[in-house]
Amino acid sequence: MPASTIQVSPQVHRHNLYTLTDSSECGAEKEEEEDPSKRLTPLEKLTLEMCKDENTIKELTVGKRVGFYKVHGQIGCGNFSKVKLAIHALTKDKVAIKIMDKMRLDLQTQRMLSREISNMESLYHPNLLQLYEVLETPSRLYLVLEFAGGGELHTRIISGGKLSDRESKIVFAQVLSAVKYMHENNIIHRDLKAENVLYATNSCIKVADFGFSKRVKNHNQALDTFCGSPPYAAPELFKDESYIGPPVDVWAMGVLLFFMVTGSLPFRADTVAKLRQSVLDGAYVLPTWVSAPCQRLIRGILKPEPLERCALDQMLGCEWLLPVELFRPIPPLYQLNPIHLVEADPGELDRDQEEVKGILEKLGVTHEHILNNQGKRVRSPITGVYRILLHRVKRNRGAEFVPTISGVVKDPKRDSLRAYRNLRHSSKLPSFNAESHSQQSVQKPWAVCKQYSN
Incomplete structure (x- = not known):
């Protein structure tokens, strides 16, 4: 087998991880590409670029792109991660991507990370940072988060x-x-x-x-x-x-x-x-x-x-x-799953969801895309684009309005x-003999102390 064939095949397989259905193939767009009479949707065009465009493939290889996201500069860092600003290639919304090197994650950190993802998946509140999507490559794990641009x-x-x-x-x-x-x-x-x-x-x-x-x-x-x-x-x-x-x-x-x-x-x-x-x-x-x-x-x-x-x-x-x-009002948790757009009865979707559904259709996201990604939850590009759009629509409608200060109202x-x-809490503190650990000194009083497994 020629050497050039050996080099190309792994790239196609890897970038195919970001296609939208289990059966999608990069070559499936070939007929549409050759037929100028058929206009590609934004989603089809992006998928095609990720499979065939040399510059896009290079960006994916070197980490300037992750899935549907164009990665920009670093905006933060932690003990096991760094956070970068990114732009969704379809929606053009800003997001924050938390990037972790899997080779540096020990068993305890992996458990903590799994718990972090699970807990964020089960919370939906206007004052909690939202998790949009999780992506994974052989060497890295990416958490796509809501971008809070005002700083700490x-x-x-x-x-x-x-x-x-x-x-x-x-x-x-x-x-x-x-x-x-x-x-x-x-x-x-x-x-x-x-x-x-x-x-x-x-x-x-x-x-x-x-x-x-x-x-x-x-x-x-x-x-x-x-x-x-x-x-x-x-x-x-x-x-x-x-x-x-x-x-x-x-x-x-x-x-x-x-x-x-x-x-x-x-x-x-x-x-x-x-x-x-x-x-x-x-x-x-x-x-x-x-x-x-x-x-x-x-x-x-x-x-x-x-x-x-x-x-x-x-x-x-x-x-x-x-x-x-x-x-x-706190939105119901089921709204985080795009399958609700497909399964809802006529008239059951609220105004926000109807608007999101219309935007998804213009981008080229069909009912079939949503159904084929069912069960993947946060590890789906369809879930990612849906959550980003839903958040944008709700934010524009005032779902994240800040509390107001008024005079003392007699309510x-x-x-x-x-x-x-x-009153005091009625619960009692259970007795438990935890193993003793030594405390480490730190140079700054706000530095994070050594963590121990639970």
Whole structure:
């Protein structure tokens, strides 16, 4: 067999991973290409380019393209990944692609990654960063995520100083809404911090990075993994004992709120050992300029005993957040699956889905494409383009509107929530003897501590 044939065959097979049905072949477009009377749809044209255009194939080979995405510059990095900006070749929407080298992923990291994908797949909330698609090659794994172009909350505060009381209310209300939704679906974030709160617009925020998230059977399930960032870690995490998840997220929200309204962290030290003692001592000082209602909320959250901390409903009804109108409809999870466009009865699709269906048809995505990709869920290019379009349509219709601040409205339903402020959690902390681990010192107090397998 000639050497040139040996070189071409693997390329065709590899790029065929990005075609749209199990039976699709690059050569299937040949007849259409030779027939000038037949006009190719945008999807057919893109598929043909990925199989036959030399420049496109070269971009795919060197990583300048991944599936239907044109990859641009780097916008972030983590311990095991880097994040790059990309543009969907069909929809022209910006996305963020989290890229991981599979050769560097040990067994523990692979489990965490699988859990991250699964948890993101089961969440759909306006203030949670959305997962569009997952792609995989022999050497790399790609998570295609919603692009939040406004940057991190941490960067905004470090460069511009503390937030105003009004802006702090707007940001914290959205974080609260997102975390409450996660907990209602039995998922604990376990890495809430300012670096993981992103601005999608000037005021709309997204909670991101679910690498340490954990699905629990119930809110009393014992966990024993120290993970996340030490300055945001609850006292029980530093005791090397078991803990329950929700109060850990609540504590981190208290640290986050303190950071927003003061511009500094409540617990600071040069080493994890000193930081640990500071957290266990509960030694922090609230500046006098922080409003009294906000101070009461922070003190209600940052309580050493997990069972005494504010519950999420208590925060929702507290005096500081009472003027904030944050209630919004949460879309049903089934909307993330494009198969609903095919299986829905006449008149069952809402206005957003009807608009998305029309755009997909113009791009050349047919019912057959959707049916042939059924069961692949997030590992499907059809799911990717559908979710991107659905998100765009919903965003343009105001689905991600930011909370508004009004005067204190006498609403009996919301006023009644204030009664929660003096209540305690009724659950008890189960006893569990976790194996002792040594703490490592870090150069910066916000550096990520060593993670241990759960």
